[in-house]
Amino acid sequence: MPVYSQTVMDHFMNPRNVGEIENADxxxxxxxxxxxxxxxxxxxxxxxxxxxxxxxxxxxxxAIAVSSMVSEMAKGKTLDEVMEITPxxxxxKLEGLPKNKFHCSNLGAQALHKAIxxxxxxxxxxxx
Amino acid sequence: xxxVYLDNAATTPLLPEVREAMLxxxxxxxxNPSSLHDxxxxxxxxLDEARARVAGLIGGSPEEIIFTSCGTESNNFAVKGLAMxxxxxxxxxxxxxxxxxxxLHSARTLEKWGxxxxxxxxxxxxxxxxxxxxxxxxxxxxxxxxxxxxxxxxTIEPVKEIARITRELKIPFHxxxxxxxxxxxxxxxxxxxxxxxxxxxxxxxxxxxGALWVKKGVRIxxxxxxxxxxxxxxxxxxxxxxxxxxxxxxxxAAARMDARIxxxxxxxxxLIRELPASIDHVIVTGxxxxxxxxxxxxxxxxxxxxxxxxxxxxxxxxVSSGSACTSRALKASHVLxxxxxxxxxxxxxxxxxxxLETAAADIDYVLENMPPIVDRLRQMSPLYAKFxxxxxxxx
Numbered sequence: 001m002p003v004y005s006q007t008v009m010d011h012f013m014n015p016r017n018v019g020e021i022e023n024a025d026x027x028x029x030x031x032x033x034x035x036x037x038x039x040x041x042x043x044x045x046x047x048x049x050x051x052x053x054x055x056x057x058x059x060x061x062x063a064i065a066v067s068s069m070v071s072e073m074a075k076g077k078t079l080d081e082v083m084e085i086t087p088x089x090x091x092x093k094l095e096g097l098p099k100n101k102f103h104c105s106n107l108g109a110q111a112l113h114k115a116i117x118x119x120x121x122x123x124x125x126x127x128x
Numbered sequence: 129x130x131x132v133y134l135d136n137a138a139t140t141p142l143l144p145e146v147r148e149a150m151l152x153x154x155x156x157x158x159x160n161p162s163s164l165h166d167x168x169x170x171x172x173x174x175l176d177e178a179r180a181r182v183a184g185l186i187g188g189s190p191e192e193i194i195f196t197s198c199g200t201e202s203n204n205f206a207v208k209g210l211a212m213x214x215x216x217x218x219x220x221x222x223x224x225x226x227x228x229x230x231x232l233h234s235a236r237t238l239e240k241w242g243x244x245x246x247x248x249x250x251x252x253x254x255x256x257x258x259x260x261x262x263x264x265x266x267x268x269x270x271x272x273x274x275x276x277x278x279x280x281x282x283t284i285e286p287v288k289e290i291a292r293i294t295r296e297l298k299i300p301f302h303x304x305x306x307x308x309x310x311x312x313x314x315x316x317x318x319x320x321x322x323x324x325x326x327x328x329x330x331x332x333x334x335x336x337x338g339a340l341w342v343k344k345g346v347r348i349x350x351x352x353x354x355x356x357x358x359x360x361x362x363x364x365x366x367x368x369x370x371x372x373x374x375x376x377x378x379x380x381a382a383a384r385m386d387a388r389i390x391x392x393x394x395x396x397x398x399l400i401r402e403l404p405a406s407i408d409h410v411i412v413t414g415x416x417x418x419x420x421x422x423x424x425x426x427x428x429x430x431x432x433x434x435x436x437x438x439x440x441x442x443x444x445x446x447v448s449s450g451s452a453c454t455s456r457a458l459k460a461s462h463v464l465x466x467x468x469x470x471x472x473x474x475x476x477x478x479x480x481x482x483x484l485e486t487a488a489a490d491i492d493y494v495l496e497n498m499p500p501i502v503d504r505l506r507q508m509s510p511l512y513a514k515f516x517x518x519x520x521x522x523x
Contacts, residue, residue: 012435013442018508033472033511036432036452040510056510058475060434060453064508104458 005095011065019054028114030107037063039111062105070108131444132490136483137279143332149376153369178375185378187315199306199327200230202340206302207234211271213347218268219243225466253415254283279307280463281414282423291320310381333377337370392421399424422482430512431505433477439501450477
């Protein structure tokens with residue numbers, strides 16, 4: 001049996017929404033190279049919805065597939081809806097992740113949540 | 129699709145001649161070598177022949193060969209068996225920091241049994257300093273184990289020089305020659321060691337075959353108690369087909385060694401020279417000169433090894449990696465960290481191990497396919513983005 005599901009392989013081979021957003025409304029980073037994986041998410045917000053999501057990821061196949069899947073799940077959703085995405089819902093959408101990769105590589109949701117927190121913090125400060 | 133297998137350190141394919149030699153022992157010649165009738169005789173003769181061939185590969189005597197199930201068993205047997213054989217002398221062993229886990233974890237088990245273990249570090253090329261081994265030795269040292277070469281980085285260790293020290297101090301010296309036996313010349317007398325491990329799956333023999341050579345007169349404790357197979361040192365009915373295959377592979381390796389080395393060395397050198405020339409920020413790991421003929425190992429900065437491995441696989445290229453993400457324990461290779469590399473750099477580990485089937489066209493194929501893959505991963509990498517934005521980045 002292959003280590004990764006077909007959906008993981010698809011998102012790894014053809015990752016969606018790779019890149020950076022210039023003047024992003026929020027940026028969130030999670031992980032570090034010591035544990036293996038590192039992800040940065042960039043968001044553009046319009047009317048409380050994620051108008052655009054992009055990511056950059058350093059890591060294994062699972063980490064790249066997770067980032068891609070999270071970006072796809074989040075695009076167009078309201079911020080509150082995006083905050084409900086969890087590592088488990090991401091893994092389910094990917095038709096499962098190897099047991100040992102569930103925690104270390106499944107950081108996409110957290111990174112994206114951090115980007116939203118970053119955006120909300122900036123809003124509170126009154127800045128745009 | 130083009131298929132290029134460059135993971136011969138993981139395992140080599142079985143040579144057709146080896147398979148042919150094994151087949152009768154998976155069929156009509158099924159007897160137990162310990163049996164006294166004709167059926168047993170046939171199996172016993174095959175065992176004797178294989179023992180002579182394996183001994184011939186490493187310059188030992190047939191009666192000094194103990195057949196095992198793999199390199200890991202040979203190393204477990206050597207480390208635990210030699211350390212436990214001299215309880216009156218002491219409970220201290222010396223190993224290098226880059227030993228295979230079958231040596232390091234055996235040493236860890238010895239610690240649970242009340243032993244103390246000294247780990248000798250290596251330099252940035254992975255070389256063990258014989259003087260450091262000498263310094264680590266104590267009056268109660270009962271075993272020194274340093275590998276002949278490291279399969280992950282290819283570095284060949286100064287085993288002969290270490291043996292000079294252990295011989296003078298009369299301390300048993302084991303070397304793990306799994307990466308070298310059948311690949312480069314290995315002569316137990318020339319090396320001056322007391323015990324040596326080898327495995328058939330590394331030189332075109334069957335998986336599940338291995339041997340431990342123990343010099344005559346050196347005491348070793350049995351790990352597998354049972355009958356008096358293997359001179360009473362390892363119980364259990366012998367895996368005759370695997371042993372026959374190991375013997376045949378040993379015979380062929382000895383006969384063809386020079387030709388294999390001549391074939392692999394220029395291909396390896398080309399990969400080591402041209403890969404860093406075609407991709408920026410690639411570090412060659414291991415020793416520049418004293419290295420295994422088929423080993424080309426690198427760390428590619430700003431990317432992670434598993435994703436590189438998977439993309440190379442999608443182009444039909446098989447390699448391995450010492451990155452944390454590639455290991456089931458999710459830990460970066462202890463060998464790469466022992467060289468002083470950072471976790472981030474070790475994450476970009478990629479290991480090419482060339483073999484009999486490797487041709488110049490395979491190296492061309494790698495050199496053509498790898499740069500765009502690395503570029504694709506770097507375009508995705510936040511570490512690379514940070515690096516280029518910091519102004520230090522080249523193209």
